[in-house]
Amino acid sequence: MNYTGTIAGIECAFGARWDDAKDSARLKTKFSDTVGYYDSKAVTKKHVPAPAVVDAMIDTEDKMAAYTVFYHDDEGEIFGSIIYSAGQIAPLSETIYESSNDWILAIGRATADSNIDKVYFPLGTVEISSDKHSAYEIATEVDKKSLPQLTSSSSIGTIIIVLLMVLVLAAIPIGAWIFIAKPFEKATTEVQFVVEKIKPNYTKVLEQCKEDLNEPWPAPPEWTLRQEGCVGAPELAKIAFPKPTDQRPYAYRFYDLNTTEWDDYLSRAAFLKMAERFPGQLLEGTNQFVLYMPYDIERDTVDDAYLPDTDPIAIVRSNFVGAVKLSGNAGVGGTSAFTDLELSRVLSRLSETRVTPNHIFRVLDNQQTGMEIGPERLETRQVRVE
Incomplete structure (x- = not known):
């Protein structure tokens, strides 16, 4: 499920399917060398991935380590987390929690998880302390130009551009031939379709x-x-x-x-x-x-x-x-x-x-x-x- 909200005033999309099959996804993005997909119509090209905004606020100690980042929107209504490992986003690891309590419990689980080396969360989130914890401050401003954008997951646009280029190149010798040979014009045939039933x-x-x-x-x-x-x-x-x-x-x-x-x-x-x-x-x-x-x-x-x-x-x-x-x-x-x-x-x-x-x-x-x-x-x- 995808959600939309703001972080540091930037419109963000939450809940991407990272490193997953495209299926019928409407939009996609690439961040941390990993492709994420968004299915919901609420997400548009004006949004950016929420983890990318938060990543700009964190001074990561070891990007090759396995670490979890917890974050929420400006309104305190959307609570999420994501896992990084070996410098990349772990597959399908962006999680959206039903409540702030579930989110806090997840921080505790990540802290106790021996497979997680570091846990990042907003300053003032939890009172418990651990050498695995690293609190970050919510920035008042993030450079939006440096953030990954959302694009259509369909490749039809690229196909059309390539096709147009091929047509332009092909038209040069064809046009010369038409100018010299002046062949008889032929009527164009109408493309026809039939409807098939499939089970x-x-x-x-x-x-x-x-x-x-x-x-x-x-x-x-x-x-x-x-x-x-x-x-x-x-x-x-x-x-x-x-x-x-x-x-x-x-x-x-x-x-x-x-x-x-x-x-x-x-x-x-x-x-x-x-x-x-x-x-x-x-x-x-x-x-x-x-x-x-x-x-x-x-x-x-x-x-x-x-x-x-x-x-x-x-x-x-x-x-x-x-x-x-x-x-x-x-x-x-x-x-x-x-x-x-x-x-x-x-x-x-x-x-x-x-x-x-x-x-x-x-x-x-x-x-x-x-x-x-x-x-x-x-x-x-x-x-x-x-």
Whole structure:
């Protein structure tokens, strides 16, 4: 999620996806040799990256060390942090906190984190002292001209410029030939397009998800696996714990920690260390972790006469005869259902059906598998006729 505010009176964008896939990002920037992407329409080209403004206020002792910088906007409403390592921004490390209390707690966690060498925060932020702390003063003025700018993430502008240059160069000999040969003029042909129907291939997503969830994922024993599953339509998935910001399907496992039995700092450090071996990605909440594997969904062309199936309830009933309990009505978001069948068996039964698997999950506390099933999706695209 992106936010906008001011730091030292400069309009800033908060919450970039640093060193991440571009996906459908509207704007991008480059700072500390790292590319960051912004998705929100609230962010415009007049904004600059918030970490870059704060970086201009800090006299970094060792730029090659691993350090965390905490900052907030002038109004004290947006609280963020970012991690640097080996002179660059750590991937996906810019974090926006829900409240100042969460922000203060994060400073404490960073202070106790053995992987962090230095912690920078605004003067007067915390009362605790540590040799890892370095407070900086909010500057009254920062040279905006030295700050990185935001540009369009699309390369279409560059392509158009190159194309125009090629056309200009090509026009010189062509113009000379036309002047000398004077060929007959030919009527220009109108470009025509046809509309194709395409269908997202959720079968491959569920098959890959089932395969990945059959493998062990790295997590220390003190962390409890609460839920696991597959998300096909992220914008419709009902998840209360941390979830990815992009809109790609993914498999996930959600863990939490009983802090009455375990030390949260040591347990967090152990989880992060073990997660280094995980080939997917990681999200962190308060004493919570989510490991997930994102997928690129394929789209298949279907016949123009193909009609989508709009009755997911009938499909669920026919595939789970007597083994499912429905608890919702079909609609844009679909229907909810529960079964005692194992997650892998549910994924197998749904993989070849004409539904949209918004969210298929296993709750470990009650040993039930839940389903959020939507009607079949069809999309359209224009294709040029040659």
